[in-house]
Amino acid sequence: MTITLIVLALMMAVFVGWLFSQSINVRPWIAETSRARPLPRIIPPSVTAPRVGLVVFLAVVTSVFALSISAYIMRMEMGTDWRSVPEPGLLWLNTGVLVLASVALQTAWHAAKHGKRPLLRRTLVAGGILTVAFVIGQLVVWRQLSAAGYYMTANPANAFFYLLTALHALHLLGGLVAWGRALNKLYGGAELARVRAGVELCAVYWHFLLLVWAVLFGLVLTT
Amino acid sequence: MGEREYDASSYVPPAEVGEMELVHPKTFIGKYIWSQDAKVIAIQYVITATSIGLVALVLSLLMRLQLGFPNSLTLIDPSSYLQYVTMHGMIMVIYLLTALFLGGFGNYLIPLMCGARDMAFPYLNMLSYWVYLVSVLLLVVGFFLPGGSTGAGWTLYPPQAINPGTPGVDGGIILMLVSLAAFIIGFTMGGLNYVVTVLQARTRGMTLMRLPLTVWGIFMATVMALLAFPALLVAALMMLLDRLLGTSFFMPGMLSMGELSSHEGGSPLLFQHLFWFFGHPEVYIVALPAFGIVSDLIATHARKNIFGYRMMVWAIIIIGALSFVVWAHHMYVSGMNPYFGFLFATTTLVIAVPTAIKVYNWVLTLWRGNIHFTVPMLFAIGFLFTFVNGGLSGLFLGNVTVDVPLSDTYFVVGHFHMVMAVAPILVIFGAIYHWYPKVTGRMLNDTLGKIHFWVTFLGTYAIYYPMHFIGLEGVPRRYYAYGETTFISDSVQALNAGITIAAFIVAIAQVLFLFNLVWSYFRGRESGPNPWQANTLEWQTPHTPPRHGNFGEELPAVYRWPYDYSVPGAKHDFIPQNVPPEEVEYEESSKSGGRA
Structure with missing residues (x-):
């Protein structure tokens, strides 16, 4: 559980530190002295509800993967039956595809910011297609592994490999729902500012899942 | 409050929180079934949670019947007894308490108390309730499967949870795990809403440190739940794979019913770590909203500002953070390294410090307050007693050397029912x-309320106090029958019978409460907008009950904290949060005394 605790401690430290900074020098029992005095400014305009919502959700997803990785390491150390999974070369290709998906969405975000509708359209669609390609690639890796006899039940290392890749792919597929909504807005002719609000969430979420995949892949490679 | 003047001094800066678009449905179904109004969703949560909670209450009565008067009901056999134990615990902890505090009170109070029109993401909020309902229905279906629901104990420890011979191993456990996963997904949708609404949708002037403690408690509990529930999700998924596909995450190789099982090398201890990594924060997920709400009840009904508001907020935050590093105190008997146990005993006992700060502050708020013994206040004071009593036995169990002999006895049952069942x-x-x-x-009937309080309060003591003594004798929990033993004295049976009678009396009092809820809805005294003369924003809405959008044309602006009760010199003993300083009325004598 060390990994979970470290990750959680970091997240908690940021959050609790922020809360303390909001509360340490405040005297809540003092009321405003006049109606005319401008009431305290609450939220900077760049901090929108969907952005905050995404950050909170990423914290939840971080918790899911940190716990899974902790379980992976604990199970590896606790049992004597751990035999590592081989890493098919296709995994490297898939990783490349996911990187491209992330780059595409980042470009889309950039295009939306600068009002380049055609570029936005192309890169947003490319991001989705590359993501689907990644998921299909992962399925092919599963087939290769099971064809080579690395069944889920044969060894805990295999079971964890299938579990972690499935969890990661499910999160990507969930992201495709948000991607679909952004795409729908774009083709529905919505204002660029509204499309951008959706695209930026997708881009950040994809970067985050790329990072998660890098960690998971690294874990599988080194153990 | 006389005529309003509209000169420069009454200028209020424009709202900085943007107005949100609300979905205003016209049809009955749109308004009350597929509703996106947090208040309706809250009531949906409360009704669903209470209904499934009543099922769990009946299960507990059936268990008590077997323990107090063994074999009086032929329907209860050993395996159904285990199923009652399991489902009672699981429903009460997760599907009732968590859902009621966060889904129920969270949804109703967060937008109103923060001065928001609705939750930040109303559609997601609606989805959250429906996924919760699905998870409850899956749980209910489990009762009717062949083999029934699971009887593995609410902790669902492997290997026995999915081993042949345990009740419900065919279908019950599968539905249980799927239902838990659904609950967690639904909760995450709701939880995102609660957190983002508190952070983003507060009205002008509502700084974090002007939030009522109720919101603080629910907010911190939600943050903890968002981070802790994933542990249960991961554990449930892995156990589901063990059960359905035959993997060996948790299942060791073993001989079961004379046959070698197909599993090999799995670690039951891994499950315990994951489960309690969720399970201990869960205690505080239930406790923190209770802490928050009780602070507001005490301040309002004692007409006094809460003592040490900032300390109360920090204590909530510190308790929340610390509760993530104590989980292994549930596992002292799992054969862990003694130094490891020592570490967790220390962190466990350290939590007593912020908790004690809260208890002292509640007592100091009551000290020389103008205490109104209304029904809410009676319950709040009842909570203080029960929580302190339950907490003190927690200090015993937090120590490894005391816990080991008491582990899995009725002492533990008495302890946690006091502290995390009865108190919340x-x-x-x-x-x-x-x-x-x-x-x-409308007001609830006062006489019925007072009867409900006294029977419940005294009755729960009659139930759980004797359990501590039974536990000290070493009587283990979760046993259907005890048979002949050398260590259980005869008086234990008499105590058990007494506990059962008390349990039935308390249950009848709850029926009275439900009757009061329904009767008062039609016949109760009209309450007016602010019957308790409270300060928080939900009592200042233009309509009672508040309509969709909560605050009419314009959102309120907040000028003060919610605890301006009995302010010296003020004419009334309460000044609501949205009353501007110019409109506060003072006693004539004190005004001439030079008060601004």
Whole structure:
């Protein structure tokens, strides 16, 4: 559980530190002295509800993967039956595809910011297609592994490999729902500012899942 | 408040929180079934949670019947007894308490108390309730499967949870795990809403440190739940794979019913770590909202500002953070390294410090307050006693050397029922008596309320106090029958019979409460908008019950904290949060005394 605790401690430290900074020098029992005095400014305009919502959700997803990785390491150390999974070369290709998906969405975000509708359209669609390609690639890796006899039940290392890749792919597929909504807005002719609000969430979420995949892949490679 | 003047001094800066678009449905179904109004969703949560909670209450009565008067009911056999134990625990902890505090009170109170029109993401909020309902229905279906629901104990420890021979191993356990996963997904949708609404949708002037402690408690509990529930999700998924596909995450190789099982090398201990990594924060997920609500009940009904507001907020935050590093105190008997146990005993006992700060502050708030013994106040005071009593036995169990002999006895059952079942439930009752007038526009009947309080409060002591003694004798929990033993004295049976009688009396009092809820809805005294003369924003809405959008044309602006009760010199003993300083009325004598 060390990994979970470290990750959680970091997240908690940021959050609790922020809360303390909001509360340490405040005297809540003092009321405003006049109606005319401008009431305290609450939220900077760049901090929108969907952005905050995404950050909170990423914290939840971080918790899911940190716990899974902790379980992976604990199970590896606790049992004597751990035999590592081989890493098919296709995994490297898939990783490349996911990187491209992330780059595409980042470009889309950039295009939306600068009002380049055609570029936005192309890169947003490319991001989705590359993501689907990644998921299909992962399925092919599963087939290769099971064809080579690395069944889920044969060894805990295999079971964890299938579990972690499935969890990661499910999160990507969930992201495709948000991607679909952004795409729908774009083709529905919505204002660029509204499309951008959706695209930026997708881009950040994809970067985050790329990072998660890098960690998971690294874990599988080194153990 | 006389004529309003519209000169420069009454200028209020424009709202900085953007107005949100609300979905205003016209049809009955749109308004009350597929509703995106947090208040309706809250009531949906409360009704669903209470209904499934009543099922769990009946299960507990069946268990008590078997323990107090063995074999009096032929329907209860050993395996159904285990199923009752399991489902009672699981329903009460997760599907009732968590859902009621966060889904129920969270949804109703967060937008109103923060001065928001609705939750930040209303559609997601609606989805959250429906996924919760699905998870409850899956749980209910489990009762009717061949083999029934699972009987693995609410902790679902492997290997026995999915081993042949345990009740419900065919279907019950599968539905249980799927239902838990659904609950967690649904909760995450709701939880995102609660957190983002508190952070983003507060009205002008509502700084974090002007939030009522109720919101603080629910907010911190939600943050913890968002981070802790994933542990249960991961554990449930892995156990589901063990059960369905035959993997060996948790299942060791073993001989079961004379046959070698197909599993090999899995670690039951891994499950315990994951489960309690969720399970211990869960205690505080239930406790923190109770702490928050009880603070507001005490301040309002004692007409006094809460003592040490900042300390109360920091204590909530510190308790929340610390509760993530104590989980292994549930595992002292799992054969862990003694130094490891020592570490966790230390962190466990350290939590007593912020908790004690809260208890002292509640008592100091009551000290020389103008205490009104209303029904909500009675429940709040009842909570203080029960929580302290339950907490003190927690200090015993937190120590490894004391815990080991007491582990899995009725002492533990007595302890956790006092501290995390009865104490939060008393707060829930107090909160319902407190906020029912806002939800319905009518008061609950006072006499029935007082009978309900005294029977429940004294009755729960009659139930759980003797359990501590039974536990000290070493009587283990979760046993259907004890047979002949050398260590259980004869008086234990007499105590058990007494506990069962008390349990039935308490259950009848709850029927009275439900009757009060329904009767008062139609016949209760009209309450007016602010019957308790409270300061928080939900009592200042233009309509009671508040309509969709909560605050009419314009959102309120906040000028003060919610605890301006009995302000020296002020004419009334309460000044609501949205009253501008110019409109506060002072006693003539004190005004001439030079008060600004």
